[in-house]
Structure formats: structure tokens, C-alpha cells
Amino acid sequence: MAADGGRRALLLAAARVSALAGLAAAGMTSPPARSANHSANNGAYPFALGVASGSPLPDAVVIWTRIVHDPLNAQATPQVALPVRWEMAADDGFRTIVAQGAATALPELAHSVHVDVRGLAPARWYWYRFMLGGAVSAVGRTRTAPAPQDLPAVLKLAVASCQHWEFGSYAAHRHIAAAAPDLVAFVGDYIYEWGPYQLRHPAHAVRSDESFTLAEYRARYAQYKSDADLQAAHHAAPWILAWDDHEVANDYAGLRDERLDVNFAARRAAAYQAYYEHQPLRLPAPGIQNGMMRMHQRYDWGRLARFHVLDNRQYRAVQACTPGRGGSSSVRPRDCGALLDPRRTMLGGEQEQWLEQGLKTSTARWNILAQQTLMAQCSQLPLALQGNSRDGRYWTDGWDGYPAARQRLYDTLLASGAANPLVLSGDVHTFYAAELRPDPLRPASRGNPMVATEFCGTSVTSTSRPQARTQQYVDMNAQLKYGRSDKRGFMLLDVRPERCVVDFRALDDARDTGSGIATIAQFSVKDGTPGLA
Template identity: 60%
Template sequence: MASRRVFLQRLLQLSSLAALSQAFPGYAAERSQAYPFTLGVASGSPRADSIILWTRLLADPLSPVPLAPIPLKVIWEIAEDEQFRQIAAKGEITALPELAHSVHAEATGLKPGRWYWYRFMHGDAISPIGRTRTTPEADSMSNCKVALASCQHWEFGEFAAHRHIAAAHPDLVVFNGDYIYEWGPYDLKHPAQARRRDIESFSLSEYRARYAQYKSDQQLQAAHLAAPWLVTWDDHEIANDYANDRDERLDPRFIDRRAAAYQAFYEHMPVRLHQPVPRGNEFAALRIYDRCDWGRLIRFHILDARQYRSYQACTPNQRGGSSMVTPAACSDLRDPTRTMLGHEQEQWLTRGLSKSTARWNTIVQQTLMAQCRRHNTLNSATNTAEYKIWTDGWDGYPMARQRLLQSLQIAKAQNPVVWSGDVHTFYAASLRADFQRPVSADNPVLGAEYCVSSVTSNSMPQEETDQLVQHNPHLHFGRSDTRGFIIADISENRMQIQMMALQDVSKADSGVSVLKTFITEDGRPGVQTV
């Protein structure tokens, strides 16, 4: 698995310029001795008149050695044609060693609702050509095709999903967390390493190396070349099950680790900053939540459910992170002050929903929002049914979830749909303010939720998922035995969701097929099976 990727990476380097002239001795070196665009290029955070263009200059993705510890001069161009005869915008930018020679160029003055092609140049080296597009003009109702993906652990499979995403020619790719895993690299072929958690990223250089490893994958690069991305993070870009400024280890220095991980995320993603470029530990407060309007058809509300959340409820002694608890035995779950998004982001979301004129309001966030009771058993002492919930998901923040769902009712935003990931399982669910009561006039279905499986990461046995669907009637569908992605085709009248399943995640040339198709119709909240 990994050897195939190494071979392809070496082939890429050999097919590129073998050597360039000596580095220019000025402030920003104009040339490098090795081909610098081995991590590919990407675009993201589209607007009607602008787009963020990204690359990082690095000679070898599998070596942490930078090109040079000096600033490097980079030229970028964006054109209306693939041959670059009609240049729409261009500029010069300095790739700083303090930011791992990453580049975030904002191309402005573009036309709404059209495709563009872009590239970078450093000396005689020319990057791959990426394809991107702007969002439509404000009143447009033009259709949109979106690929949704999540959770790609390098060691657990090939990134074949991204080849199929590129082949689908989406208008947007939405990635809602766990782009990297902080565990690794390790070799699953050796049993002693199969469950290693001691090989883990803690420092900025280690996170950078992990991103470079992932971005060396040619199929992932292809998905970035195909369309602009909207991205957010979950826990594994930083540390498993972290909450706010606390990790599982209760490490008193965790905020330093979070700053390093957030900086590496910024250095490797085509994201638009809402603040001046941070320095050092200032990255610990990097804002990632954002909105993107696709004309008047869709408003994407892209959330951060990690940085601002309350600590998980009822954690075991001397440890942070998640656990399985019986709600009756965990009074913290009923604390109305606990939050998943932080109160400032909650208010930001409510305002965005209230002011939205979009036909569809799509909430992009990390983990399953619908209630998911587990392990129903009978308490012989009380003769009552008991169940457990997982405290890292929305079940662990029921009051915050109730506030969010009630805000959907109050805001009266059209057609709210939640897109989720994290749990490595395809789910389709109907959302309502009170999951304990049946649907009624005062407890209506408020929206649909579609949860994407993982690109590679493992999940629970299908038998357990079948039990969850059986015990939670608002879960209409669940499949944990396959990896894949979602293709969403959105028009004025409906959102069609195709759950795409890989045939074999261990094979780079895996085929793909439609596992299940659902639709949500305009003005008719909830999930309908096709």
C-alpha cells in the first residue's frame, strides 16, 4: 500500500525537472535545485469574485528537509482557459520558511459562476494545473454538484475515493474533518504496530510531515485539482477526542500542541483567513468556521465543533476524552450551559440562518447529530430499559443540540440539511427538536441529516449498526461495512444524495457503485428513499 505511493512519488520527481540553477541570493530566492511542487496544488473558499489558491514548496514529501531556510519567490496565474491564453489575474507571492513555504494567494476580480484554471511557478518549475470555479452571482439559482468526504487514515487503505470524486466533476468538494490522523506513520502489516498509539504527532514539524505524507498521494491530489474545496477540521488533525484546550492525556501543555496542529492545518489547506496571519501560539485561536453562498440556491454554514466546546461529560478519572455513559447516571448531560460550538459560534449560526434567503441551508459539521442510543438493556432492579450514549458526539451535548434544532425552528430558514461525518458510517436521518417524542404538529421534522462514511477509516460491524437503526427510528438507514463518499446534486426543487461505496478500500484501482440514493424535496423536510 505505502510502497505503491512511494513509487508514484519517486516517478513524479524523476519526470520533473532534475535540477535548476543555484538559488538566487536575494531576499526571496527565485529558483530551487529540486522540483518544488510535489504536494500538488489546491483551491478553496470560493466567492463570486475570488478564490484562494494554495501550494506548498517541498522537494520530497517523504523527507522533512525543506527546500531552503529562506523566502522563496512564487508566481501564480489564473486563466479563463486551460492553455492560459486569457489570464484573468496573476501575482507574485513570497513563500516563507516560517510557514513551511506554503502559499495562499487570493485571486480577485474574477467573474461569478464560471470555471478557471490556475498554476504556480518558481524559477523554471511549473506546478500542475488546477481547475477551480467561483460561486454564482447573488440571485442565481443554478444547480450545484458537491462531493462530501471525511476521515482518511493513511494506514487503513488507499485513497481511491478521491479518484472517483475527481471523475465525478463536482462543482465543490466539502471535507468535514479528519483529513489526517495524528497517529502514525506505522505499518499495519506488522501485528506489533497494528494498534500503536505511541507513534503520534506533537510538534509542528511532525504535523507538517504527516500532511506532506498524505498530500503525496496522487489520487488525493487529483481531487484537489478537480474543484475548489470547503474544509473544516475534527479531532484527528490535532488529537483524538480533544475538547477545547484539553486532550485525553490532560496534558498541561496541550494548547501548544493545538497551536502547532492548527498552524500545520493552515499551511496545507486552501482556507481563507478571518484574521491577520497568526504567529506561533497565536495559531491556537485560528478561526475556521465560515459561510459560503452558492448564489441564492445554497448557503453552506461550515462549523467548528472542536475548538470551543465544553469538555466531555462524566469522563473517567485522570483522563479526558469520550466514554460511554448511561444518561440517568450523568447529570452533566443536563447542564444547560454546556456547548458544542461555543456561545459565540452558536449566535453566529443563528444569525446566519435567520438572515439567509437561500433555498437550501446546509450545515456542514463533524459528527452525527441525530440521537443515537446504544446497548438497550433491561435494568432488573427497576424493570426499566436503559441505554448508553457516546459522550464525544452530539448525544454528549444534548442541551446544545436542542438549542441548535430549536434555532432552526425559530429562524425559519428554508430547507435545513445537516451534513455529517466522523463516525465512519453512512446514515440518513430525520431531525426533530425532541427525539423522545414521535413526530407531531408541535414536534415536527425540522430537517434531514446525511452522514458520510470514511475515505479509509475503519468502523463498527454492520450487525451493531443494524441494532442502532432498529433502536433509533429516526435513523432511516445505516451502513458501516463500506468506505466511500457522497455525491449531492442540488437544484431548486430537491437535494439528491448518492452514497457511493468502494468495492475494496485496500486497492488503489477500486471500483465504486451507488449504495443508496435519497432525496429531500423543497418544502418537505426529512429523508425520502428513491
């Protein structure tokens, strides 16, 4: 871990990268002190991590790549600024070029390139690629969002999360690419901060090689992004992204980690920078500054859907009732008075206000909260027999650890009048379908209205609890209507003006790169009727 001097250096670097990130995100070139031409390739292919796109607007999309000659050896790439060319076309053969330009891959940003391609037509597909010297990247397919006034007939949306490298193949991403979605939403744990760099699904995975420095986080992303199936999912469609804890450290909250490390601010700053360097993000001002990065963003898909992408990590209060350490635990409210403190927050006051404004002004048919973890109450004790949620036992890292903040969110959803709220979640490595109400122990009624319908996706690879225990959770918690924890995969949504259909897509075997997949459950929500149809 960095000493105090290293911590200050990292924080200064994070502040400096705000300006660099602004240049890179705009696709601008800055005059580097040293530059390199095509000879910098040294005979090695520079696009080993593929390409990606994201943050779609009606007239713009961000395209991304990172120049790296050896994914497991960053020093193989010359530490100089590299001139990269890019093209976007209306066809996959690049016969009709609609935009092109040059950008500088800066070593300060791990030679990542973010180009915000503007002036595009709404609701159409494009193809893009990058060039360095004589090398040409893979071709990515992307699309713009519909025009604000348009009501599209359908949006095909894939939702995924939690892809620990060591616990399986990325067959789920191969199937996401094959589904040809319009958009992919990834809701957290894109990387895990620990694990061996060379082994994939070893017999006994142990916590090893944990990332603490910027170089170590960069190496972890390079490892993950070297996977061909993950690259294929990025090449198939634009992505919108939310982060969770493992992009930094397990169960961190704000500026506190499990270790109560005095240098955690520097570690988090390094992790945030590496996240930006490896994702197709358009950062709102001020970008990366003082070790912080605004991730909550809003995307409209015409009048069909508004995505409220939330950040449940950066601004939250620390987990309640963990004296002498950080991280989470399972507690009973009657033994942990702090759990019910109304001042505790999951999103932070500013983000809560931002969400309230976005819901109030939404004219979308569907309001989709893309966020990290299960929102429905999930007691680990049989509440139905006790009749009082205070007697339950709850995991404090999820929304159950922030009940007052969850109630404020429910109140905001109800007061806003926003149409058809859907909550999309990840983190818990389990498929759940749930109906959200302020009082989870009472049926829906005028005094206890249905707030939203929640769909929580399982993990791409990360393991979970036995299915028998998950079924107990479903049986004990009235809001949970379905739960399946023994399968890995993703969610596939068919969103139309009149209804939304959600398929839980489950792999036969996550350890098999050639695994088949099947829909193990399907749910529907009708326009104007909250809850499962």
C-alpha cells in the first residue's frame, strides 16, 4: 500500500487527470512532449483489448479503445503519446464514412482513447474502428438513442453484472452478443480487485494478488478485457455502466474500506481512474477531480424509456454496527439502533435530489433505475411468523442496511408520478423478481401502494449461495416472488410501449466457454399496472 507520500502523489495525479480526461473524452489532441509514429507498434498488435462504445445520445456516442501490446505486461507498450486515428461509418464495410478524426493515446491515461462522436443521426446503427500505424482494430457496432420526441416500438436491453474472472468463462457475454441487443446495461463488479492473474477457475480460488495501485488496477482490467467473449459483447452494442464495490474493494462505503485503511482515499482514486480508462464513458463536468468521479447519469431512449443510472457506493453512509472494522454484516434492527437512523443515506443528498428531478420531469413510458444491489427487503429470518420487520435479520451492505434511504426513494417514486418504474439490480449473484411496497409485510393497498417492480440479475460468473437457502428467502419475504441462485447468466428485456417482458437467461455451465443457455423464467409488466403480470 502507498505511503503518505504515495497517497499525496496519487491524489495529485487524480486531480491532474481531470484535464487529461476532458481532452480524451472530447477526442482532442494535446501537443505531447514526446510522440510516436507507427514504429511504436514494434511488430505487436496494439488493439488486444478490443473496442467499445457507450453513453448513447440521439446525436452522439462515445467510442473507446486502449493501446496495449501485451495485456499482462503494460511495459511492452512504449510510454509515449501515440497518435490514433478513428472512423465511423454507416455500413460495416466502411464504404460510407460519416465521421473520422485523430486522438492522442496518452500514457497518463494508460493509452486509452475516448472519442465523443457528435453530429450523428438518431436511432440508427453505426460501425467504428481505430487505427495506429498500419494496425486496424476490430470493428464495433453501435447505435444512437432515438430522437426525444419519438416513441420506439421496441428496445432490446441486456443486463449483466458480477464477472469474477477466476470463477468461470464469459460465455454469458457470447450469448449477449448473439442476442443482438440495442443496448447493454452493466450494473457493477466489472472486475474483482483480487485473484491470480494467470489461472482461470482454479480448483481452490484464494484471495491473492489484491489490487491497491493504479498499475495493479490497470493490469486487472487488461486481464478481463483480453477475453474474446467480453470483447464481442462490447462490439455488439453500446453500453451504459454503473460500478459497485469490487471495482475498488469489497464492501467499501464512501471513503471507508473493510481494513479501515488510512490510505484508502488514494486507493479509491486509483481505482476510479482505472475504471474511466477502461470504459466507454462520457463524464459530466468536472470529470475526475480530487479522487472523485460522478457516475450517476441519465439516458433517454426517446419517449419509451428513461434510464436513471445510480451510484450506490461513492456517497453512502458507512455500514451500521460494525465496530472496529469496515464492511458489512448481518444484523437485527432491535440490536442495531443505528440501522434505522433517518440521516443515513445510500445515494447522498445531491444524488437523491438529482433523481427526484429526473423522475419529476420524465415523460418516458418506462422509468428504469439501473443500480447495483437488491432493493426488495430480504430478511434472513421468517418475518411472516414474527410480524415485525424490526425482528428480522438483514445484510447491511444492500438496501436493507439503509431502510430510511430506501423509504425516501419509495416516497420520491410515488410523489413524482413517473410512469412505470422498473428497478434493475445486480450484486447478489441471484435472479430475483420482486414487487416493491413501502410495507413489505402487508399486501398492496391504497395505504400500501405498489411502488415499482424489481428484476435482479444473477452473475456472469461469480458464485452464490445454495438454491435451497434462496428459496427460503423467497418463502420468508413477501416482496420476493422468485429467486434462483444456482445459475449464472444475464437478463434480457423486451421493452415496448404496452409492456415489458423480462427473460432470466441461464447458462448450462458457466465454466464451459461453449455453454448453452436457456430462459429459466419469464416475467411481464404491463403499462400502467405495477407488479408482475
